[in-house]
Amino acid sequence: MSEVKKVATRDSYGNALVELGKEHENLIVLDADLAAATKTGVFKKEFPERHIDCGIAEANMTGIAAGLSTCGFVPFVSTFAMFAAGRSFEQVRNSIGYPHLNVKIGATHAGISVGEDGASHQCNEDIALMRAIPGMVVINPSDDVEAKAAVKAAYEHEGPVYLRFGRLAVPVINDRPDYKFEIGKGVELRDGKDCTIIATGLCVSEALEAAEKLAVDGIDAQVINIHTIKPLDEELVIAAAKKTGRIFTVEEHSVIGGLGAAVSECLSENCPTKVTRIGMNDVFGESGPAKELLHKYKLDADGIYERIAAEMK
Amino acid sequence: MNKLELQKTAVEVRKGIVEGVHAAKAGHPGGSLSAADIFTYLYFEEMNIDPKNPKDPDRDRFVLSKGHTAPGLYSALAHRGYFPVEDLLTLRHTGSYLQGHPDMKHIPGVDMSSGSLGQGVSAACGMALAGKLNKKDYRVYALCGDGEIQEGQIWEAAMFAGFRKLDNLCVIVDNNNLQIDGAIDEVCSPYPIDKKFEAFNFHVININGNDFDEIKAAFDEAKATKGMPTAIIAHTLKGKGVSFMENAVGWHGKAPNDEEFAIAMEDLRKAGEALCQK
Numbered sequence A: 001m002s003e004v005k006k007v008a009t010r011d012s013y014g015n016a017l018v019e020l021g022k023e024h025e026n027l028i029v030l031d032a033d034l035a036a037a038t039k040t041g042v043f044k045k046e047f048p049e050r051h052i053d054c055g056i057a058e059a060n061m062t063g064i065a066a067g068l069s070t071c072g073f074v075p076f077v078s079t080f081a082m083f084a085a086g087r088s089f090e091q092v093r094n095s096i097g098y099p100h101l102n103v104k105i106g107a108t109h110a111g112i113s114v115g116e117d118g119a120s121h122q123c124n125e126d127i128a129l130m131r132a133i134p135g136m137v138v139i140n141p142s143d144d145v146e147a148k149a150a151v152k153a154a155y156e157h158e159g160p161v162y163l164r165f166g167r168l169a170v171p172v173i174n175d176r177p178d179y180k181f182e183i184g185k186g187v188e189l190r191d192g193k194d195c196t197i198i199a200t201g202l203c204v205s206e207a208l209e210a211a212e213k214l215a216v217d218g219i220d221a222q223v224i225n226i227h228t229i230k231p232l233d234e235e236l237v238i239a240a241a242k243k244t245g246r247i248f249t250v251e252e253h254s255v256i257g258g259l260g261a262a263v264s265e266c267l268s269e270n271c272p273t274k275v276t277r278i279g280m281n282d283v284f285g286e287s288g289p290a291k292e293l294l295h296k297y298k299l300d301a302d303g304i305y306e307r308i309a310a311e312m313k
Numbered sequence B: 001m002n003k004l005e006l007q008k009t010a011v012e013v014r015k016g017i018v019e020g021v022h023a024a025k026a027g028h029p030g031g032s033l034s035a036a037d038i039f040t041y042l043y044f045e046e047m048n049i050d051p052k053n054p055k056d057p058d059r060d061r062f063v064l065s066k067g068h069t070a071p072g073l074y075s076a077l078a079h080r081g082y083f084p085v086e087d088l089l090t091l092r093h094t095g096s097y098l099q100g101h102p103d104m105k106h107i108p109g110v111d112m113s114s115g116s117l118g119q120g121v122s123a124a125c126g127m128a129l130a131g132k133l134n135k136k137d138y139r140v141y142a143l144c145g146d147g148e149i150q151e152g153q154i155w156e157a158a159m160f161a162g163f164r165k166l167d168n169l170c171v172i173v174d175n176n177n178l179q180i181d182g183a184i185d186e187v188c189s190p191y192p193i194d195k196k197f198e199a200f201n202f203h204v205i206n207i208n209g210n211d212f213d214e215i216k217a218a219f220d221e222a223k224a225t226k227g228m229p230t231a232i233i234a235h236t237l238k239g240k241g242v243s244f245m246e247n248a249v250g251w252h253g254k255a256p257n258d259e260e261f262a263i264a265m266e267d268l269r270k271a272g273e274a275l276c277q278k
Helices: A009-023 A041-046 A058-070 A081-087 A089-097 A126-131 A144-156 A203-216 A234-244 A259-270 A290-296 A301-311 B003-024 B029-034 B036-046 B067-080 B085-090 B120-133 B152-163 B193-199 B212-224 B258-277
Strands: A006-008 A027-031 A051-053 A074-080 A104-108 A137-139 A161-164 A169-171 A187-190 A195-199 A221-225 A228-230 A246-254 A274-280 B061-064 B140-145 B169-175 B203-208 B230-235
Touching: A006 A009, A009 A027, A009 A041, A009 A104, A009 A144, A027 A041, A027 A058, A041 A051, A058 A074, A058 A081, A058 A089, A058 B120, A058 B152, A074 A081, A081 A089, A081 A104, A081 A126, A081 A161, A089 B120, A104 A144, A126 A137, A126 A161, A126 A228, A126 A246, A126 A259, A137 A144, A144 A161, A187 A203, A195 A203, A195 A234, A195 A259, A195 A301, A203 A221, A203 A246, A203 A301, A221 A234, A228 A259, A234 A246, A234 A259, A246 A259, A246 A301, A259 A274, A274 A301, A290 A301, B003 B029, B003 B036, B003 B067, B003 B085, B003 B212, B003 B258, B029 B036, B029 B067, B036 B067, B036 B140, B036 B212, B061 B067, B061 B120, B067 B085, B120 B140, B120 B152, B120 B169, B152 B169, B152 B193, B169 B193, B193 B203, B193 B230, B203 B212, B212 B230
Parallel strands: A027 A051, A027 A074, A074 A104, A104 A161, A137 A161, A195 A221, A195 A246, A246 A274, B061 B140, B140 B169, B169 B230, B203 B230
Antiparallel strands: A006 A169, A137 A228, A187 A221
């Protein structure tokens, strides 16, 4: 494979905020002492008066965002996924979700690709938590192009949105002129007839690579990118199940409550189909370089390929 | 409103609390009654509000951080004209817009949904910060319980408000000294409350929160205080105005039965009558 451009979606987040901030004066960014890591620092440099550092107090930051939104601001609450969805779950649920306020949560450092910081900071439960809140939109973009488009779409959407970003630089796969982002609309990236790989986030590029390996073995895999986990593109998922009859979901998240769960719930009700959930198997992560961890937990192209090849025998 | 009018109005607000909780057969009368004079002063005297235009961007805002005392807020809102007083009898009923805890989506005049303790002051900070950023001169009020300030998020918010010099923010602590499990200084004491807020760079005023002269003086002083937020520590009597509920821990979250309801309403009727003799 030739060298492709790689960008961490947390960088996309910061850059997209700067671009949107130029157009919209009511966009305001909140951070909790992590502006350098969440990449909202670039926004702070451009618009210091609209960047509110709340210190290491995520619950309060979440509530401040709620209050700001009632006064016409569109706040982007920024911190690691562990703290945005984990520590502040109840604030997100009660101060933002219940009153359906127009607050966007920019959660960076999601999943095991956080790397060396280890399990305490690797949030593999955030999609499950956020998905359970009524009215919450949950987006997990796959690359730089999609992440920027998602931030813009989140701003334009009226209501709470959870945006999931990663720390690791990942291949840019959506850099094409006809690329279009629509909340709730999945994207077929590869046609195939034998099985369907439904992936989200950084696992999308890995799934595409795995599909190429499967093709060498004579397995023709369809690949679908589900960037919006809620609302799920049920139409596309059901159509894929009808077409190939065999589904694999891939996510850098627990197999409990995330994309795999969402797809399984949809198909068990609408089109019973065998679904294999590839993700974190109800375990915590550990310290190590991100690429090594993705390999160890079988979420890279090799791991995905091996699992599907074995199941498809 | 003069003091007598405020006192009379507070009696009506208290009646609405008792009627609502009785009709609901559930709810929190104790802390609603202790704060009834504060609700009354805020909605009938202090705040720049218009019941006909509850979403006016320039209005003063109120966040009931101790959301379980919604009967007090609802009664003040109803008597101020935000919605019919009769609707108070639908409190907590299935299908009613008067939810057990404040719901900004469905109740006219409610500026923030609340109920899960500890979260309201943060939202109030967001509103106050928005006022500063938008160069608006509205004020923001948040009412907390004295048990509620055991929640850590209150102090995260206090740190933020003090640091950001949010002088358009006024936090009121309803210090009735009782929480569900007993006296606050026997459960897990938050005292000294005033010293804590001072340490977080608040201007602090201690008052009798059931005395309109002291309430008025405190809110006037808060408005005149620049460069820092104000905390009013309102020393109140839980259950104030209903003889058998006063300073009784058991009346935190319990509805009166029909017999108790009759006594409570008689207490309040007499109080109102006594004020009419003045």
